[in-house]
Amino acid sequence: MNGEHDPVTSTVPDTPGPAVGDPAGDCLSDEQLVELACGTSSLGWLDQAHAHAATCTRCAALLAEVGRMRARESPDPTTVDARPPSLSLRPLAVGDRIARFVIEDELGAGGMGVVYSAYDPILDRRLAVKLVGDHRRSEQARLLREAQAMARIEHDNVVRVFEAGEFDGKVFIAMEVMEGGDLRQWIRRGEHSWRQIVELFVQAGRGLDAAHEHGLVHRDFKPANVLLDGGRARVSDFGAVGFISGRDHRITSDAIVDEPDAGGAVTTIVGTPRYMAPEQARGDTPTAASDQYSFAVSLYEALTGQVPESSAQCGSTAVAGVPRAVFRCLARALAPDPGARHPTMAAMVVVLERALSRRARRIRASLVGGALVVGLGLGGILVPLPSSPCASPEDELSGVWDAQRRAELQSRLADGRQLGDAEWSRIARTIDDYAESWGHIRHEACLDTRVRAEVSESVLDRRMACLDERRIALEETLALLLDDRASGRELELVYELPDLSVCDDLSAVVSDVALPLTEEHREEVERAERARAQADLALIVGGVDPALESIDALLESTSWQPTQAYLLATRARLLLGQKSQQALHAWRGAYEAAVRSRDAELQLLLEMAVVDYLIGTNELDDAGFWMSVVGARARRKQGKRAVQLARMRASLARAEGHLAAARDELEAGIVLAKASDSAKVLLDVLYGDLGGVEMEQGNTEEALAATELAVAAATEAYGAGSLRALRWRTNLVSMSLSRRDSSWVERELREILATAGSLQYETGASQLLAMVLRIEGRAREAYAIDEARSDWCVSRLGPTHPQTVESLGSVARDLMLLGDTEGAEAMLERAVAAPRDVPGVSVQLLADLSYARRENGDLEGADEALSRADDIVAASPESRPRWEAALHQERGMLELARGRPRLAAEAFRRALAATVGRAPPAHVAVARLGLARALRSDGQPEQARAEAQRALAGLADADDGDSPLAREILDFLGEQ
């Protein structure tokens, strides 16, 4: 072709010849295009044209333009949107959504609503969605009620309603699509036997009865409201919903819907006069009996072609072939007094069925179904919609947040969680405000584009997407609050709902959807990314403070919201890792930012971090809650994420005492980690955790092997001086305590501490060294180490950090050994006064406090401390054998000191029950020794001796036969 010359003349090819490249098939000729423009082409030919257009831009464009031209000029009303121009504010377009249903087309419009064909992406089916509304709130509420009632009816003869709810201040009803036309059309085609007619009406009658059973009155039964599908009749358009919506234009042609009069009185008379029961016409509330009347009029009309004049006239009607019983049945249903009619629709149906069966042998019903498949019959006049597409702001969130949901939430929160009035009203007000501004912004957005024409459609799309996301966030949050498994923490989510103002801010909306990075933003992203890497490093090898400082500095200079969220998240993770006091606060802020930037990945990261943190602080309920959030969000993650998840699940299982499950998770994680380059850096953690789990199960060999692998993996990944490697080394030492001599242990630990340098208090080695020295009887040295560590904790972590509390406990133990029980008691009082309530730590400290008070002669105080510990254990949802064992042990000692050996023996037996098979042999032996002492005090020397010997045997079995404890038991035996 001769495309090089301009002007226009040169663009005219002599023939409609080939365009770009060498496309398959011939280009469309003028003649073909003319046929197309005139609508005389066959579909088959068009398909060929499409095939050609796949490779020919010119013909593709021509096809499109001819289509446009034809649509513009088509005189055929069925192919053109017949709504008058006043409706240029289109209500909903293809691709819009009503709830989750994606609109594909508009099927028809009625006085107060419109029906769309739509697609349900979840159940992958096509359905009809009716959107109906009423500006009267009372009517609206009734609509919703009835729609929801319809959704509960499952009956072969009732059009299935899949779902009903509120949308945009209107009620939507998602129902099955019926493509077989309606009963009125069928009747009009004529040539049906009375039997065929009655059979279909019997079906419809059953459908009506089912509705009545559900407390629904149809109020406008007529043949046009009975849809046919493959020989089956189904009643549709129930109640107010059916009425004011109109399945299509028919409604407006013969039904009446009155409006409130000028005085505002609402006297709704709905129905179609032709079929209406007398009481309904008078304005009385229609009942099931009114439906029966309408049904009878319809059937009479179908059989005779006329409406009955009266009940009496009906009773005397005779039509050749039709049993008189049918008319007598109808006559009763047509009684002016509703009370004189058949008691129920079901009763009437039975009478009709009897009439059918009486003649069944004589006349075989012909195929009803075969004749019923007709077109959808959508032609005709479409009635203009009265409402603007920019629905009024109120009620747009109904179904999500409305009076009903509010009441539901209030009762749930008040009943389930003893939520105070003040807190409830704060939460409710927050949601109210949110919902209100959501509706306002949505309305304004619509007006901006559709009415004021100030903003383009594509921006409107983005704004709506933005609002939609926030609606979903609100929905999900509320669903979480209403969830039975809700634990209380999720209440905070109400305050963390994604920012609405973004949707109102045009530039934000645009950037949110398309994320156009400016150069400046790109730089910010890069800086943030570096800071994150630094922070991750700090978490691994230490140096958190400089990392925090650099993030804070970056936050000052960062303007782009997604980056800010990213930085906040990093900061929060650092603080969580530090178990910092501000950690949860920072976490909340970061989580809010991540939610606001709709950054699901960031949210996941934060959720994972908080699970770790909560497991660390033993807040297992909350940890379990967030773990489930993480699990749902990340269920199909691979690589590093999957490994992290496995590890977190293991940690949670371990904290909950499910050791076998924890091991399974860890082993699965190790397999995953080995298979993935990115996840290899987690191997040391998995091995290290596995070692811990094995140890807790008493498998020392396996524990040591796993921990050695952890040390090796950490050394390889992070270096021998890394905190991780040193921690695993420390673990290794602690696991070897029973098999190595103390000089090796001491040497090893001191080496670890020397390597760690400034990190020494974070390795756990100093703690362990102090413990070893304490056991060795070198309490003074232990005290020096513990006191230094405790000082470090107080200054670095603050007085209430769990680690600080624990270090105070260690100092107290040293002081006890040094004979300073009063100093120990004071130390423990400080420790238990920390507001942070970590159950495990608290139980241990209270047990120690009880011991110290007992030693100081304060038996009542000792009792009080033990009782507090008992309360904590009792409040814990799961059973904690180790805590229980410790407390029973202490209780036994206390009762012994009080001179109540029976009570003591009972306590020791409980301690024994909690330790046997679960705790190391030494713990069992301690409990047995206590029991032996109690028994001896109780005058049972033989039993006492037997227990002591069993304790000794247990220690010997564990190669612990010459430990201090064993010597103590031997001493006890010798005393006898």
Place this chain on the structure above:
Amino acid sequence: MSAAEDPVGTLAALDAGELWLAAGCSSGDRWATRELESTLLPAVVPALAHLRLEAAVLEDIKQITLQRLLTGSPNTSAKILEYAGRGRLRALVKVVALRLGVDIIRRRGREPTESATPDDWLVERLSTGMLSPESRAMKTEHTHAFKEAFGVAVQELSDRARGVLRLHVLHQCTIDEIGALHGVHRSTAARWIAEARDSIGNRVRRHLRSSLGLTSQGVESLLESLDSQVELSLSRLLPRGLGS
């Protein structure tokens, strides 16, 4: 004035009018030519409205259309004679003008590179439009597999489905326009689009699964994002289009 007395006045409705006009024009009757100009050529303007051409260019197009209708090329007779009396002269005028208009638009580079076919374009458009920013980043790892999946998915559609999708996505045709072109109800056109859309989503998922394998890192996330994004993104994408 009756139709018989004023054939020109009822020209649009009558084959006889066309016949008369065509005959007059082909025989060089200047009066007939003027009638053609004043009666039929104005229809060119609304027919080309969508192309948003300047008034001067439209005038040119009208003149060239007239020229082509009346003169023909060395090998063909005048177009107008071929159509005379078949009631399609009006349509012919518009088709000839449309072709001219479309060529001008193409020449002005409002389309992608000349080497790309409409289907290449469609694939490109679908594969970028259907992804969230998050999965777009992931996409770079699998650009090839991804493009290929879309390519195959598009190719596997029936000619009609592909054509309808093209009209809708690339040319921004509404369901009314697509329905009109095919002589079907708008709801049918809408259904075709929905089906094509669903089909693409399903096929892309399937192809990606088989080409990348379930174990391949990141693919599951990609698919996951696809699963949730395809319906919405596509439905958001479709009404906008990239058109000229």
